[in-house]
Amino acid sequence: MSQVEALYIFDEHNNLILEHVFCARPPSASVLLPLYLAHPDPRPSLIYLPSTNPPTLVHSIIQDRLLFLTPSSVDTEPLLVLEFLHRVADAIEDFLGSPLLASRIEAHYDVVAQLLGEMCDAGIIANTENNALRDAVEAPSFMKNLLGNVGLPSSSPSLAGSGRSALTPPGTSPTASPVPWRRTNVRHTSNELYVDLVETLSVTMSPSGRPLSAFANGSIAFTSKVSGVPDLILRLEAPGGIANVVSLPVFHPCVRLARWRERPGEMSFVPPDGRFVLAGYEVDLLGPDYLLHQANLKPGSSSATNLNIPATCEVKTSLGSLGAEFEVRLQLSSRFKSSGPSGGISASSGRPAAGLGSRAGSGFGIGGNTGTSAAPQMSDVVVRVPLPRGVRNLSEMRPSRGEVQYAPGDSSLEWRLPTKDVSALLQLGMGASATLRCSVVGALDEDEELDGGPGDNVLSVNRYDYDEGGATSPAPAVDAGYQSGSLDPTNGGSGNGSGGVSRTRSPDPDAKAEKKRRSNRLLMPSSASLSFQVKGWLASGVKVESLNLDHRKSRGLGAGVTPYKGVKYLTASKDGVEVRC
Structure with a gap:
């Protein structure tokens, strides 16, 4: 059985701001923190400490620069405890405001202590739903603090407006909600429902341009601002069917799983009040058996063209006469070019755009209503x-569009393209590409440091004695050596007729150039990552078909009331498209 023994919260300077013990006798914060910090960065979320008595497993998360630590000395489920820590951080943020600040937690310790008491009872995780916590814990308010300071009764309903009487203590309402994740007596002046589908891309491309893996991880964020207890039905669709596209789905406890099993793509639920994550899923953009087919691994395979992503890039290395240059080419997909004002075409499937909130437009990234x-x-x-690491500097950076950010000694360079340049490239259709060419500079070798050209100043490496009392060995003529360079003692100071100058024979130019090319080959980048954001498009093709309100099962909404509905799509790739070279 999972057991949470204590919770410690530290600020960004590792000062303890909250300590709450649930059960047992866990290690104190002064003992636990040094043992946690003894592990080098990056520290994992679970750290085993055998030096404590008894041995302890420490769970940790960091949110808004605050460190949350929870020790456990018994056999426990790590994922459950980590999820509990995330729920605690979200609950404190919901009651005290975002972002989490150490001063707010210290000023409202009474509220945080009530939250922790409701969320965990004697080490057993209990109520973690924010809507249910609103009925049990009274949120702080400005009026409450003002009345408390002047000595007047400060009982007041919470900021969220739960509809409770000011004389009714929290958690003692006779009409408690039968739905544990929704507050009682929810009232809104404007009834609204919003669905946000967000997907993050994770794509890896081989040096030849063939995709090795491509996944889209999606989340369905739902915002419910409806009075009473609404009962909703959300239907999703995708090319090929939801059951064949979506894998590893996860749902909020409000979703009726039996309905999803009977009809994949259909979710029936009573939503919590406010914003929450309704579901999550994963989509393999290449298919589960992509690597099992030899045809997909052959050169010239069309799998890269079938991969539906709006932008890719490739890196060419060891360019130029000495192999000191590399080129990055950004290619925007021609599938997303403007289709003209005559009809809006969905960029994900090539069909007329459908779903809630869809309107006729002009194409990808171009037009007045993008x-x-x-x-x-x-x-x-x-x-x-x-x-x-061997790259000391970049001597030349020549982008065809956008701007490059790099400083000598940086571990990477960033090439940014503003939205106006992206729109201009998309208008080119098949030629929607931009290039960046750079020259690398490595560490100086011995030939560059000591062996100069005919016009270089070469310092003599001979040793001179300037003893006034007479030297044991005759000193060379300093004036002649200073004017004419280093002297060759074996040549009697005559040299080659040019003032006694003697130089070491330079190596073969071809051999020197080949050596330089080999050293520059070690300075070439091995990969590049692409980040972008697309509003109104999903890589998986998942769309909201409909969002309906079941008036027969809903309570407290009112006859004839139709909530406003809105849907948004967003695809984000934060270094998600990686191209190897």
Whole structure:
């Protein structure tokens, strides 16, 4: 059985701001923190400490620069405890405001202590739903603090407006909600329902341009501002069917799983009040058996063209006469070019845009009403190129569009393209590409440091004695050596007729150039990562078909009331598209 023994919260300076013990006798914060900090960065979320008595497993998360630590000396489920820590951070943020600040936690310790007491009872995780916690714990308010300071009764309903009487203590309402994740007596002046589908891309491309893996991890964020207890039905669709596209789905406890099993793509639920995560899923964009087919691994395979992502890049290395240059080419997919004002075409499937909130548009990223399912918009395009440690500087950076951010000694360079440049490239259709060419500079070798050209100043490496009392060995003529360079003693100071100058014979130019090319080959980047954001488009093709309110099962909404509905799509790739070279 999972057991949470205590909770310690530290600020960004590792000062203890809250200590709450649930059960047992856990190690104190002064003992636990040094043992946790003894592990080098990056520290894992679970650390085993055998030096304590008894041995302890420490669970940790960091949110808004605050460190949450929970020790456990018995056999426990790590994922459950980590999820509990995330729920605690979210609950404190919901009651005290975002972001989490150490001063707020210290000023409202009474509220935080009530939250922790409701969320965990004697080490057993209990109530973690924010809506249910609103009925049990009274949120702080400005009026409550003002009345308390002047000595007047400060009982007041919470900020969220639970509808409780000011004389009714929290948690003692006779009409408690039968739904544990929803507050009682919810009232809203404007009834609204919003669905936000957000997907993050994780794509790996081989040096030949063939995709090795491509996944889209999606989340369905739902915002419910409806009075009473609404009962909703959300239907999703995707090319090929939801059951064949979506894998590893996870749901909020409000979703009726039997309905999903009978009809994949259909979710029936009573939502919590406010914003919450309704479901999550994963989509394999290449298919589960992609690597099992030999045809997909052959050169010239069309799998890369079938991969539906709006932008890719490739890196060419060892360019130039000495192999000291590399080129990054950003290619925008021609599938997302403007289709003209005559009809909006969905960029994900090539069909007329459908779903809630869809409107006719002009194409991808172009037009007056972009960022919708009919006219998606790409922005925040960034190409990051990691550089080897041997790179001392980049002598030349020549982008065809956008700007490059790099300082000598940085581990990577960033190439940013503003939205206006992306829109201009998309208008080119098949030629929607931009290039960046750079020259690397490595460490100086011995030939560059000591062996100069005919016009270089070469310092003599001979040793001179300047003893005034007479030297044991005759000193060379300093004036002649200073004017004419180093002297060759074996040549009698005559040299080759040019003032006694003697130089070491330079190596073969071809051999020197080949050596330089070999050293520059070690300075070339091995990969590049692409980041972008697309509003109004999903890589998986998942769309909201309908969102309906079941009036027969709903309570307290009122006859004839139809909530306003809205849907948004967003695809984000934070260094998610990696191209190897």
